[in-house]
Amino acid sequence: MIAAFIHRAVMQGIPLLFGSTGEIITEKAGHLNLGIPGIMYVGGISGVIGAFFYEQSLNGAPLNGFLAVMIPLLSSLLGSLLMGLIYSFLTVTLRANQNVTGLALTTFGVGVGNFFGGSLIKLVDTDMPSITLTKTSAFFSKTLPFADELGWFGEVFLSYSFLAYAAIIIALISSYVLKKTRVGLNIRAIGENPATADAAGINVERYKYLSTCIGSMIAGLGGLYYVMDYATGIWSNDGFGDRGWLAIALVIFAVWRPNISIIGSILFGALFIVHNYIENLSMSDQELFKMAPYVVTLIVLIAISMRDKKENQPPASLGISYFREDR
Amino acid sequence: MSNEVKHREPLFHIAKRSSIVWWKAWLVRLGAIVLAFFFSAVLTVLLTGENPLDVFSSLIKGAIGTNRRIWVLFQNTAMLLCVALAVTPAFKMKFWNIGAEGQALIGAMATAACMIKLTGVLPAPLLILAMFVASVVSGAVWAVIPALFKAKWNTNETLFTLMMNYIAIQIVSYFSGEWAVPKGSGKIGIINGDTMEGWLPVIGGKNYLLNILVVAAITVGMYIYLKYSKHGYEIAVVGESQNTARYIGINVKKVIIRTMIISGALCGVAGFLLVAGTDHTVTRDTIAGRGFTAIMVSWLAKFNPLYMVLTSLLIVFMERGAIQISTSCGLNNSFSEIITGIIIFFIIGCEFFLNYQIKFREKEGK
Amino acid sequence: MSGNAAIELKNITKVFGSIVANKDVCLTVNRGEILSILGENGSGKTTLMNMISGIYFPDHGQIFIDGEEVVIRSPKDAFKYKIGMIHQHFKLVDVFSATENIILGLEKKGKYNLKAAAAEVKSISEKYGFEIDPMKKIHEMSVSEKQTVEIIKVLFRGADILILDEPTAVLTPQETQKLFKILRRMRDDGKAIIIITHKLHEVLSLSDRVSVLRKGEYIGTVNTAETDEAQLTEMMVGKKISLNIDRSEPKELEERLVVTGLDCINREGVKVLDNVSFTAYSGELLGIAGIAGSGQRELLEAIAGLQSLNEGSIIYHDPKTGKEENLRNKTPRQIRDLGVRLSFVPEDRLGMGLVGSMDIIDNMMLRSYRKGKSMFLERKAPKDLAMQIIEDLSVVTPGATTPVRQLSGGNVQKVLVGREISSSPTVLMAAYPVRGLDINSSYLIYNLLNEQKEKGAAVIFVGEDLDVLIELCDRILVIGSGSVAGIVDARNTTKEEIGLLMTKSKTSEKEE
Secondary structure: OHHHHHHHHHHHHHHHHHHHHHHHHHHHOOOOOOOHHHHHHHHHHHHHHHHHHHHHHHOOOOOOHHHHHHHHHHHHHHHHHHHHHHHHHHHHHOOOOHHHHHHHHHHHHHHHHHHHHHHHHHHHOOOOOOOEOHHHHHHHOOOOOOOOOOHHHHHHHHOOOHHHHHHHHHHHHHHHHHHHOHHHHHHHHHHHOHHHHHHOOOOHHHHHHHHHHHHHHHHHHHHHHHHHHHOOOEOOOOOOOOHHHHHHHHHHHOOOOHHHHHHHHHHHHHHHHHHHHOOOOOHHHHHHHHOHHHHHHHHHHHHHHHHOOHHHOOOOOOOOOOOOOOO | OHHHHHHOOOOEEEEEOOOOOHHHHHHHHHHHHHHHHHHHHHHHHHHHOOOHHHHHHHHHHHHHOOHHHHHHHHHHHHHHHHHHHHHHHHHHOOOOOOOHHHHHHHHHHHHHHHHHHHEOOEOHHHHHHHHHHHHHHHHHHHHHHHHHHHHHHOOOHHHHHHHHHHHHHHHHHHHHHHOOOOOOOOOOOOOOOOOOOOOOOOEOOEOOHHHHHHHHHHHHHHHHHHHHEHHHHHHHHHHHOHHHHHHOOOOHHHHHHHHHHHHHHHHHHHHHHHHHHHHOOOOOOOOOOHHHHHHHHHHHOOOOHHHHHHHHHHHHHHHHHHHHHHHHOOOOOOHHHHHHHHHHHHHHHHHHHHHEEEEEOOOOOO | OOOOEEEEEEEEEEEEOOEEEEEEEEEEEEOOEEEEEEOOOOOOHHHHHHHHOOOOOOOEEEEEEOOEEEOOOOHHHHHHOOEEEEOOOOOOOOOOEHHHHHHOOOOOOOOOOHHHHHHHHHHHHHHHOOOOOOOOEHHHOOHHHHHHHHHHHHHHOOOOEEEEEOOOOOOOHHHHHHHHHHHHHHHHOOOEEEEEEOOHHHHHHHOOEEEEEEOOEEEEEEEHHHOOHHHHHHHHHOOOOOOOOOOOOOOOOOEEEEEEEEEEEOOOOOEEEEEEEEEEEOOEEEEEEOOOOOOHHHHHHHHOOOOOOOEEEEEEEOOOOOOEEEOOOOOHHHHHHOOOOEEEEOOOHHHHHOOOOOEHHHHHHHHHOOOOOOOEOOOHHHHHHHHHHHHHOOOOOOOOOOEHHHOOHHHHHHHHHHHHHOOOOOEEEEEOOOOOOOHHHHHHHHHHHHHHHHOOOEEEEEOOOHHHHHHHOOEEEEEEOOEEEEEEEHHHOOHHHHHHHHHHHHHHHHHO
């Protein structure tokens, strides 16, 4: 029972982990990307579109495992990369207001997701009743070997698909890169004080593009994971819900550290589903439980602002556009 | 000649403009909107394969094709405008209140709660008054919480108000279950559908007219408040420079808190109008993202309430038109969100050309 | 001539909006020499250097390094040519350690290794005699430590053309001497060093040659050995100036402001004001002299109600009622409500005294908008005041509805000072009121201060130019490290005496 609970919590947490890792990388370079929810939608739907056309092209023939994974994966990355490029072109090159751009991007991205989710079948004129990509999903939800044979150990540690492990590895790598490498040092410097980074010879615009776009691609994988593994290949409009915002909340909860995000995402996942494990909970009480992640985040946000420790603050230039010749 | 090329200065560089003539600025904005239309048209044609002229005419028809649609257009514009007006004083103060969604929703919830619990307890006029007061107070409370933390501990208001949205949504979800009609449906349903108690009166035989008039009054009021009142002046000073504000003895914290109360209260009014005047029920989608769109409306209008009438009309017009396009082509309604997104991208992008100029390398003689 | 010129500038021009910051500037620096760039505040020294270091891009002109024309588009390009700049405002990341800041932006081959870098930082600082903890976070450092980090940063990159922008403004005399010693050592090492300053004695004691800028224009270059203060001053200001400020004898002295034992500890836990006591009299101009950042700002802000205090009292004697009011820890509004007519021209004009994006009329309202019970603004009186100030002080502006940000520095200051004296203050405080202003505007401001003094206001003037302080003020309070080093009679003092006082408290603190 507890093992099953942890398993579900991790499954819930993985999309958030992708989203928050992506957002942390972006925020560390000084950009508050409120477009992350939209990007995650686009990441999901792009993967769906790729898989859809691949499955269609085969006319029922069995899928090639490698292509079945690579096509959705690459199309998802491409979709979220384009979103990242829109955001960075507007906020980095054109120095547009980040909050407004981000919100517009979310409107746009959710629209793209739901539009293609709802219209794909009509657009290509097939006889499929709805988008169900169970065949592709089968490849995406393959667990590690022995997951079923090792009891609770297997269920807690081995029973996830490759994307879930990828999420954790990406978070760990991001943590390492941000903290221990020259690239990370440069990104952090830009987020704290772009004028300083610029004077030190760092190409501020390039790094901002880079971290925004990489962040977007990572976040987009969260959408892909959700639809291909969690939702077993069935796209439903608005099914992804508010997970994108929850991912942004997780950034705060993790005080801008991807490695803490790993724990945080599982905790958030647990808070998100715990109501299913409490007996005799009415439907409305379940909704109150779903409030928990947001409340916990608020408490963390308040706590870090009260403690006022320099190292735990949001990046100092978060949300501010940088123009070198400003004076 | 050719070996000198590498010593040239870069092809162009960007410099800040000190000012721009007003008509040039409007020309740039108009150009951006035209470009956005063109881009959306191309996209639509690509996706639907329809004749661009047909698409264009469905757009117009969808927005203002029938009397009813015109009313819906105005009603939706009014509601969006109301929330946009609400967030404006906060934004002008550079307080990034992205919690309008939650503030309006909690106002809507309070309105619905009064309708459900006080019907029969209070006479109809008093009931509406109670609904109104409850929505204003709850919206204000929802907004003042982040403001208090900002004032006391400088807690990041963008993130704080964002979280408050979802707490509000969950609260509404909770009550949707508690007060569901019929039980277990998870929906409150139309409240007082038979008696119409607590419904805003229909004036002049026109649905929504009262809503529209109320928002029109708020628009004028907000314009005057920001431009001619002492409070508005204080908001402008705090937004420009907190140091200057302190220097002339403005209590910055007080202004932040006061302004957020006004901001939240107006959001509450929007929630009130949506429930009492339009929907007569509340769901977690009552505000329907207006809290976020309003931010863009307000920003695109440079925080000027009169321009906001135009920006909100533009956005709602495109939204309604795009819905018609998608219906007539059997596509998904979310098409309108894509179009809205594109238009906003173009308009925010064009601001760059108003604030900066690109200086190309000067041609060297010969 | 350009035989061993490390860097040569030809006809450099840079325009910001309507302001010409540099016009046809030509300069040469050789290897193994220290060149001073001398000029008043606002003469375009920093802008010029920013173009060498890639922060700005020139509108016209050429830059040569070792005789070859180069294009410096970014700071990165500047590093490529081994140009290193130490900015006046430090470009450091607060939450990073010294080492992290030093290696920031470096693209060295091989593994990123903080420990090795820290060791290297240590060895560089030992070589030149710096004292620094490579792992200390910047936000925990003192100003001079931060400067040390900046210098090591440049050395670490192997820069051989060093630009220092007013490096001594924030240093104690001892620290300055130490720095000069290091700079001389670098020069002997064959490096080309440019030091921006407006302090003549530093120019004379340190540099080999001096280039002078005035209002963005290049005036000329002289060998230090063949020049003297008088010539340099003349080059710098255009004509030989005897200041000739009209100074009236103070009369009807009355105690106006009695400040006793002010202590102030700032957010970082540094004691910025230490037992400050003095009295300001009506009809008297009290100067405040000191090294920048010695507590002048905090002192004035404390009196204006903008800085909370840990100890002490600020007693205001009302000239009408004779009542005494303690202004300590009162807000500016409370002070105003007491009927105290206190005016304050802060150092940061557009960031504190005025709102840059608002027009002149709305800026006039800053002080007066609360008048009247109506909840609406009254714009008639402020408009009249704006028109009057534009006329009386000959403010150059297209109109009263022009945003003040679009005015030039001198005109911005006229608007600010004009507003502050319009309320016929009993106490007028001005912090660096002529910084960045041309000579004519400066004299206008001096005259306005004098006028207020003659009208019976207690005027407090924080200045940086000792000549001006001595000729303008009646008494001069010298502040050092947040405490009063002495108060001298301006008519019977010398620059040397004040200079000595400015540095005295620093040394005594060191000995404690």
